[in-house]
Amino acid sequence: MTMRRTRRIGAAVVAVLALCLTACSGLPTEGSFQPGLSTEERSREARWQFSPDGPATGAEPAAIVLGFLDAGESPLDDWKVAREFLTPAAQTTWDPNERITVDSVNDRAVGEFEAESDGDGGTITARVTPTATVDERGAYRLAGDSVRSLDFELEQVDGEWRISSAPDGVVVQSGSFTSIFAPQALYFSSFDDRLVPDVRWFADSPTRVERIVTQLVETGPSPWLENAAFTAFDGIDVEKVTVSETSATVELSRAAAEASPEQRARMQTQLSRTLNIVDVRMTVDGSRITAPDDRIVSTEPDPRAMALAETDDGVAFGYFTNGEITPIPGLSDVIVEQFAPDGAADDPATSIVVSPDLMTAIVRTESGRMWWVDAEDGSYDVFNYEKEWTSPSLDAFGYVWSAHLDEAGLFQTWNDERDPRELNGLSQLTEVSAIQVSRDGARIAVTGRADNQPVLIVAGVRRDSDARPVGLSAPQDVYPLPGDAQAVAWVSDTAVAAMVVSDGRxxxxxxxxxxxxxxxxxxxxxxxxxxxxxxxxxRLLADDGSLYIRNTTSWQQAGGDVLVLATQTGAPPMTDTTP
Structure with missing residues (x-):
């Protein structure tokens, strides 16, 4: 079949202000949600609007398909221009939100039109090479190199070719994707009143707020967060969403009126945190339903670095600021006395992770041993002697995690009684090099190899009703790395960083x-x-003991003589209340 390369149709118009309804720090988008703007005003202030041409008079079938694909990059008025390429019947059935295919426009191709015998209709196939996809939930995933075929049926309408059958969804070129769609964290519950962000993508359009609320309320967490995150909106639907100058009003189905006070409190929290608006009003049949204050446990760690470092007064451990150490009661003395380079254990620390309440530290030493340090009584004891395990991670519920270096897919946890428990998961990995559990305890980041390719994987942590880890979910995605990673860290509630060092780089x-x-x-x-x-x-620890902190795209030195850069798995058990 002869294929034609596509060409762009239409022009881009840059508007004045950014439209972004996101609570995710660091995501690749601009602007913030402004509750003072109505949805109509928000659409007029879209940060980027592509203005495609509608179908030209006398256009051939191939041009109609090319124009339709291009018009899929304009979500204004519910993809009004794209629908102009469809027959009246197809306009009512085509669903642009079903799937987004992100591709390279240079790799698009359209085949020859195959006309029916009567000449009034026919079929044509377009081929695209996806780099990523976004499903009907708004979940973004990388795609392989396989070509996707899109089959179209066309027929004559008043003497002009129109598409009578088109695949649901739109195709967006990679370079335009983040100008048309923006990421948004939907917030769900985890154990012990922690919140878990679930990032989705939504079109920059007047229906954006309504789609976000509908996905939050009606679909719940993504499948990869099963038994890791939960919603308070079970069995509840969205009837209407209205954004006013000072608040958002969400009309819910009658099932919401039967929710308990605790459930309503968490419903209110999920909406407020997701929309980033304090005044979110829930109503049923036009009447407001009230909610008490909610109890939320913060997962933000202390912003100061934590380190074992050489100071003017000798080796010290604690919070590290401007070359000085602020000790941590019950932990600092034990760690220095036992695990400093000249410590009594004669086995210096290579990694240290500290619990949110500062009462426990897990120390990995040069021999590969793992030590449990208790701040309450100053005790320390070995709970693992084997070297064939990754540096440990400590989750928010007191479980220590590690993965076997030689047996891919084998993970182990230890509770505060030092009892080990084996977990199996992520069977696609052939090697594991580093792991870290997120501060909310609902997700785990793992680096290793899959099909001989260095990768980063994020998966959900499945727990039982007592928050004990019982397994891992299927991966959220598999991200390629430029080389084998030596370390991985959660650097925000939605971002993971993998460190690759090779050939001095x-x-x-x-x-x-x-x-x-x-x-x-x-x-x-x-x-x-x-x-x-x-x-x-x-923060990065350099091989000469210097500590650096990232400043946009550069790195600023923040100290020196650091022996071990420690990690705190969250903040002390402080809570906030959400009205």
Whole structure:
């Protein structure tokens, strides 16, 4: 079949303000949700609008299909221009939100039109090579190199060719995707009153707010978060969403009126955190339903670095600021006395992770042993002697995690009684090099190899009713890395960073979970990575003991003589209330 390469139709118009309804820090989009704007005003202030041409008089079938594909990049008025290429019947059945195919426009091709015998209709096939897809939930996933065929049927309408049958969804070229669609974190519940972000993508259109609320309320967490995140909206539907100057009003089905006070409180929290609006009003049959204050446990760590470092007064452990250490009661003395280079254990620390309440530290030493340090009584004991395990991670519920270096897919957890429990998952991995559990305890980041390709994988952590880990979900996605990773860290609630060091060169892959990633190349050789602070995503420990913090695209030195860069798995058990 002869194929024609596509060409762009129409022009791009850059508007004045950004339309973005996102609570995700660091995601590749601009602007913030402005509750003072109505949906009509918000559409007029769209940050980027593509103005495609409608069907030309006398256009041939191939031109109609090409024009339809191009018009799929304009969501204004519910893809009004794209629908002009369809027959009246097809206009009512075609669903542009069913699927988004992100592709390279240069790889699009359209075949020859195959006319029916009577000449009044026919078929034509377009071929695209997806780089990513977004499903009907708004979930973004990378795609392979396989070609996707799109079959179209056309017929004559008043002497002009129109599409009578088109695949649901739209095709968007990769370079335009983030100008037309924007990421949005939907917030769900995890154990112990923590919130879990689930990033989705929505068109920059007047129906954006309504689609976000509908996905939050009616579809729940993504399948990969099964038994890791939960919703308070079970059995409840959205009737209407209205955005006013100072608030958002969400009309819910009558089942919402039967919700308990605790359930209504969490419903209110999910809406408020997702929309990033304090005043979100829930109504049933036009009457407001009230909710008490909700209890939410913060997952934000202390913004200060935590390290084992050499100071003017000797080796010290604690919060590290401007070359000085602020000790942590019950932990600092034990860690220095036992696990400093000249410590009593004669086995220096290579990694340290500290619990949110600062009462527990897990120390990995040069011999490969893992030690449990208890701040309450100053005790320390070995709970794992084997070297064939990754550096440990400590989750928010007190479970220590590690993965076997030689037996891919074998994970192990230990509770506070030091009892081990084997977990199996991520069978597509042939090697594992590093792991870290997210601060909400609902997700895990794993680096290793799959099909001999270095990769980063994010999966859900399945737990039982007591929050004990019982397994891992299928991956949210598999992200390729430029080389084998030595470390991985959650640097925000929606972003993971993998550190690759090869031939004296460091590459950091910062990956937004459910979105696109960024490649960073510091000028020094790094040894470890952890989260930064509210102004910066990452901290890096260089091989000469210098500590660096990311400043946009550069790295600013924030200290030196660091021996071990530690990680705190969250904030002390502080809560906030959401009205």
């Amino acid at each position: 460091t590459v950091i892959r910062e990956q937004q979970v459910g979105a696109r990633g960024t490649r960073l190349t510091p000028s020094f050789v790094a040894e470890d990575i952890t989260y930064g602070n509210p102004e910066s995503s990452e």
